Amino acid sequence: MRAILINPIDETIREVFYAKNKEYSRLNWIQDTINCRTIDGVRLDDNGQYMYIDDEGMLSNMNYFFRYTNNDYYVEPVLIAGKALAVGTDHLGNDIEPEITIGELRSRIQFLGRKALH
Numbered sequence: 001m002r003a004i005l006i007n008p009i010d011e012t013i014r015e016v017f018y019a020k021n022k023e024y025s026r027l028n029w030i031q032d033t034i035n036c037r038t039i040d041g042v043r044l045d046d047n048g049q050y051m052y053i054d055d056e057g058m059l060s061n062m063n064y065f066f067r068y069t070n071n072d073y074y075v076e077p078v079l080i081a082g083k084a085l086a087v088g089t090d091h092l093g094n095d096i097e098p099e100i101t102i103g104e105l106r107s108r109i110q111f112l113g114r115k116a117l118h
Contacts, residue, residue, distance in 0.1 A: 002097045004086040004105060005033060006051070008064035011111040013102050016085070026095070034083040042080070045073050048089040049100045057081030058117060065112040077110075081117070 005016045018029050030039055036054035044051055057063055058081050066084075069077040086105060088098040 001087075001095065003033075003095075004098055004100070004102060006066065006080075006084040006086065006105065006109060008066040008080075008083065008111050008113075013105050013109065015102070030085055034085050036082065042068070042078060042084075043073070044068070044086065044100060045070055047099065049098055050087050050089055050095075051080075052085040052087065053080055054082040054084075061118055062114060062116055064114050067110045067112060069108050069110070 001018045001020075003016050003018065004013060006013050016033060018026060020026075027039075030052050031037065034052060034054055036056065038055040039052050040055040042051045042053055043049070051068070060081070063081040066080050067077040068074075068080060086098050086100060088096045088100075090096050
């Protein structure tokens with residue numbers, strides 16, 4: 001499955017791929033890809049596009065941040081700490097390849113660098 005990795009550390013947005021594997025679950029792959037222990041999700045739009053994020057990203061005093069803006073969906077930009085993984089979802093809520101393109105994501109993301117949160 002194709003997904004899109006948003007990396008605020010090196011300020012890149014690129015495709016990544018998950019191959020189904022009995023010994024390596026999709027959850028483990030997501031955790032390893034975005035370097036976290038626990039995950040959470042952020043909707044990107046009304047069309048089933050979704051972003052997995054580090055659920056504990058905001059707990060660290062220093063982290064790399066980016067801002068996601070979709071004025072058609074959110075009133076305010078969404079502040080994300082750490083890496084994120086964009087996927088799509090089907091009508092049952094299962095992950096599928098994202099419809100959103102790297103170019104569309106790039107136009108909605110502003111990298112903020114390494115910052116102190118508190």
